[in-house]
Amino acid sequence: MMPASVYIGLMSGTSLDGIDAVAVRFEPHFQLIETHSEALPESLNQRIRGLLAPGDNEIDRLGMLDLELGKAFADASNNLLAKCSLSSADIQAIGSHGQTIRHRPEHNFTLQSGDPNTIAEHTGIMTVADFRRRDMAAGGQGAPLVPAFHNALFRSTETNRVIVNIGGMANLTVLPANADAEVLGYDTGPGNVLMDSWINEHQQLSHDKDGDWAAQGSVIPQLLEQMLSLPFFHEPAPKSTGREQFNLIWIQRMLVLLDQAPNNTDVQTTLAELTATSIAMAIKSHQLDSAEVYLCGGGSHNKYLQQRIQTLLPGYTVATTAALDLHPDWVEAVAFAWLAKQTLDNLPGNMPTVTGASGFRTLGAIYPA
Structure with missing residues (x-):
């Protein structure tokens, strides 16, 4: 039997592409034991999307969704345990981000x-959840929370590093080589969400694989300029955002302002450029002498997007967190396992310099097995 220092991390992000589950241990050294991912049933996916914008009968729909998602997260955990031949007794706790x-x-x-x-109840494992609201109660944004984990696992004393998570939204963490310098982090804007929404609308696909569609078009300068004029891109950190701001309706509002109707492919190219440009603008604003940029999240698989980020950041090296020995698909799930450990150890899980909270806080609520 493995020691009870094994944690499970669960992540379901704004891209709504499924539940990621990991089994990890952090002591005596970090070890990713097993990974598992499963898609959300289409009916459940649609019900989530139905609640992302205001609508009718929201309270009842949310209550029922809350229970079904809880069961889905429990199933993902149990399937992960079966995959790596562990039992609930082997697990210290589950850290669940929630949807x-x-x-x-x-x-x-x-x-x-x-x-x-x-x-x-369905796993027999202590669960830690609701990580964001304690930070908000302390005056913070409640996001992003992963920079504290990035600092713990990825920081180097030899070189500046920037970790960029490209999920539905994109966020970055600046990890200075100077041990006395503060860690910074914030949302930079849309990650995959606009590209996913546009290709789903026009090609009924969930995402633009490798950025192949975007690579076929040309940037529409007027559209890019209009989008980048949004105040969010120019506001100082701390800041965070979500689908409330970046969605298909917002794209359509931007298109109405154009001098002529655009080609759909060119819109996709421009949406990719918006993500790449907003990330590059944010990194450049820190005026680092040099830095290694590591991408994670679903957007790290978008080859066209990665090429655009590298082009917009001459002098920086751009790779994925695989180069740091953690596959980019699992960084966020591991982060919430780590946050659960922080909670049980009564240690802070936030970074005030990132979220704007009035101080360090132990995050999350504990639900006994």
Whole structure:
């Protein structure tokens, strides 16, 4: 039997492409034991999307979704355990991010669905969840939370590093080589969400594999300029965002302002350029002498996007976190396993320089097995 220092991390992001589950241990050294990913049933996916914008009968729909997502997260955990031949007794705790339904930092509230009581009940494992709201109660944005984990696992004393997570939204973490320098992190804007929405609307595909569609078009300068004029891109950190701002309706509003109707392929190219440009602008704003940039999240597989980021960042090396011995698909799930460990150890999981909270806080609520 493995020692009870094994944690499970669960992540379902704004891209809604499924549940990622990992089994990890952090002591005496980091070890990724096993990974598992499973798609959300299409009916459940559609119900989540139906709650991402205001609508009718929201409270009842949210209550039922909360229970079903809890069961889905529990199933993913149990399937992970079967995959690596572990039992619930081998696991110290599950750290569950939940599925974000609303993120409104301007109103000091955020809402993640996926009932942790149900996860604990159906797995027999202590579950830690609701990580974001304690940071918000302390005046923070509640996001991004992964920079604290990035700092713990990826920081180097020899070179500046920037970790860029490209999920539905994109966020970065600046890890200075100077041990006395502060870690910074924030959302840079859309990651995959706009590209995914546009290709789904016009080709009924979930995502632009390798950026192949975007690579076929040309950037529409007027559209890119209009999009980049959004105040969010020029606001100082701390800042975070979500589908409330970046969605298909926003794209359509931008298109109405164009002098002529655009080619759909060129719109996709421009949306990719918006993601690449907003990431590159943010990195350049820190005026690092040199830095290694590491991508993670689903967007790290978009070859065209990665090429555009590298082109916009001459003098920087751009790779994925695989070069740091953690596959880019699993970074966020591992982060929430780490956050669960921080909670049980009564250690902080936030970084005030990132979220804007008034101080370090132990995050999350504990749901016993």
